[in-house]
Amino acid sequence: MIRMLLRVLGHEHARTMRRTMALMTITATAEGLSYALLVPVLRALLGDTPADAWPWLVAFGAAVAGYAVLRYTSDLSGMRVGTTMLRGMYHRLGEHLALLPIGWYSAGRVGEVSVMAGRGLLAAMSVAAHLLAPFISAVVTPLAVVAVMLVFDWRMGLAALAAVPVVAAIQIWTARSMAATDAVRHERDHEATGRVIEYLQAQPVLRAGGRAAERFALLDDALRGVQRASRRTVLASLPGMVGLTLVVQAIFTVLLVLGAYLVLGGAIGAAEVLTILVLAARCADPLLSLADLGGRLRGARSELDRLDQVLRTEPLPEPADPIEPAGHDLELASVTFRHGDRTVFDDVSLSVPQGQRLAVVGPSGAGKSTLLQLLARFYDVDAGAVRVGGVDVRSIDPEALMARIAIVFQDVYLFDGTIEENVRLGRPDAGEAEVRAAAAAARLDEVVERLPGGWATNVGEGGALLSGGERQRVSIARALLKNAPIVLLDEVTSALDPANEAAVHEGIERLMAGRTVVMVAHRMRTVRRADRVVFVDGGRIVEEGGHDELLRRGGRYAGFWEISMAPMRW
Known part of the structure; x- marks a missing residue:
């Protein structure tokens, strides 16, 4: 999706977008690494000299403050890039549409382009402003936390790392299973919109025929189609959401059991296990948010697909050396x-x-x-x-x-x-x-x-x-x-x-x-x-x-x- 977004944006905005993504990635990594300071904090608090935790608490506070600055900067950059890209994309789309052959503008296509230029473009460009930072955070922060776990105890780190391919597989499977239902849902929405407009425009005919009080069968069928498509979309998303929740809960349970085993065997301290469990719990929220973010990103990708198709439509070729006609025959x-x-x-x-x-x-x-x-x-x-x-x-x-x-x-x-x-x-x-x-x-x-x-x-x-x-x-x-x-x-x-x-x-x-x-x-x-x-x-x-x-x-x-x-x- 990111490659398509950069292609749609063009060279003018792609570089700015890459810088913003890099800043968001650094911010998410800093958030995950800052949790490493919880280990010495909890070790000191649970030890014989709790006062030794103060320097680590100050360091943790400084790390959180640094992360807050990075987060504010990256979110602000995302909003600015999103609004700039939206304005730029309106200009780019308008200029491209002005170059397309006039015969390209069929009645149905004009309606699609009008929807795309309004709601569609807003949805596509909202990726940078609203979706990209949470998505990067949901992916990068848990990986950074797993890296911290590996440093403090490789066994619990490997146990947490085992969940990564499972989560990735669930996301990929959900995206593939949802692709067909999303396409059908868009088609049904488009059809229902057309039927609503048709119903309004047909009021003189319906009233002249004495059918103003009757239900409009074509509109009813279209709305039922939207209802069925919506139901299928929800049902198709449930396995992924449930599967992701079960995986997160299962890996937390595995870490809890493994940590208890290692503590009882004297291989690791209670403070370290408690810290790792806190880190694992911190990973749960972003991982669970992937289900919602994935659905919103798929919707934005669908709009990007349609926008990309229009922008890749070749305009009529222009002559390199134009010739001026001598007459008007x-x-x-x-x-x-x-x-x-x-x-x-x-x-x-x-x-x-x-x-x-x-x-x-x-x-x-x-x-x-x-x-x-x-x-x-x-x-x-x-x-x-x-x-x-x-x-x-x-x-x-x-x-x-x-x-x-x-x-x-x-x-x-x-x-x-x-x-x-x-x-x-x-x-x-x-x-x-x-x-x-x-x-x-x-x-x-x-x-x-x-x-x-x-x-x-x-x-x-x-x-x-x-x-x-x-x-x-x-x-x-x-x-x-x-x-x-x-x-x-x-x-x-x-x-x-x-x-x-x-x-x-x-x-x-x-x-x-x-x-x-x-x-x-x-x-x-x-x-x-x-x-x-x-x-x-x-x-x-x-x-x-x-x-x-x-x-x-x-x-x-x-x-x-x-x-x-x-x-x-x-």
């Missing part, structure tokens, strides 16, 4: 792209001359949105090349590539801030007049005028305080403000009411003017604005040409057109 050259086990595109070639508009049409699941994502390099292709301005996107600096592209998604996400702050994301250094002009072009100014807070209106998390059409206008204004030469549109009007659709179409028309445009289209009103249309299905381009030309051919596109226009004629 787009091209897919014999592109093959697989997503998991599914081949989304198979040897697809396509070109969009600079300043032209291309509409991508096809059935659901044909890969239309994926095509836009490949152009923006959310993913890298498995074969072939995606080119912007004649340059492979893998040879373009990522920031330079994204500076050339404005994307308007179907599902708009707005940050929890004001309308103006969300628009300015397109170009933070834009002047006020430029922001207002972009808003007017997107007809966002109409929305701002009717809101009580105007430009300072807070949109809520994800833009929840605005309607879908209002969010879309913010997104278009943001793209207009960016003023990129390439525009990618992922059907932005499919779920809007007629009034908002007309406003958004007007904004989109201004956004597309004079730019290279690739638009995923479901509504045929959008397709008619395109210079060329491609029909995508089965991982290939089935048809390609102008709108009127494709209608005259009477192929797949013509059939798609008829189906799309039927509701309007009705």
